[in-house]
Amino acid sequence: EAAVTQSPRNKVAVTGGKVTLSCNQTNNHNNMYWYRQDTGHGLRLIHYSYGAGSTEKGDIPDGYKASRPSQENFSLILELATPSQTSVYFCASGTANTGQLYFGEGSKLTVL
């Protein structure tokens, strides 16, 4: 079974609306990450977490918040969605000692 699952897999939102992307992992990894993937930019890190209750800013955090209420769950929150946030978002989990990441299936977000 998939160890990192994301929901929703597809989302259409309106400009100014709130969007929450959820991620659940069963790997028992301390670290979790949110990336977005765009043509021409590759994968870019938005937020990450070292454990429950912690969130850290990645390379492109503006316009995004993150929440890590438990070891298993990590959410990405867009309080006021904009069309520039239309993208495919990937959640990943990993351990610090290997650096190997396990990715979710991706969530395609379209902001109209």
Add this chain to the structure above:
Amino acid sequence: AQKVTQTQTSISVMEKTTVTMDCVYETRDSSYFLFWYKQTASGEIVFLIRQDSYKKENATEGHYSLNFQKPKSSIGLIITATQIEDSAVYFCAMSITGNTGKLIFGLGTTLQVQP
């Protein structure tokens, strides 16, 4: 600043041949980790292989191997005996600030394996 560059946008090879994908990186860190990931047509991203900067021997994993040339800041991915299902986008990545999982990715190389 750290950077990962994949100069090959796309490669097409015949099945059962060997292909090499290039990747160069920039970092001032003395210790770092290099990775290759594969993204299939369905969008799934899968870890393939890792090279630790302090190891001189090239990593191997199944029909994947690496050509690590530290003086040239280069980490090539070699796939031997390619199969149709190897057709995918391959990303090179580097971890920064130690092994925290914060990866910087290259833009990817699309591999098409022809029958």
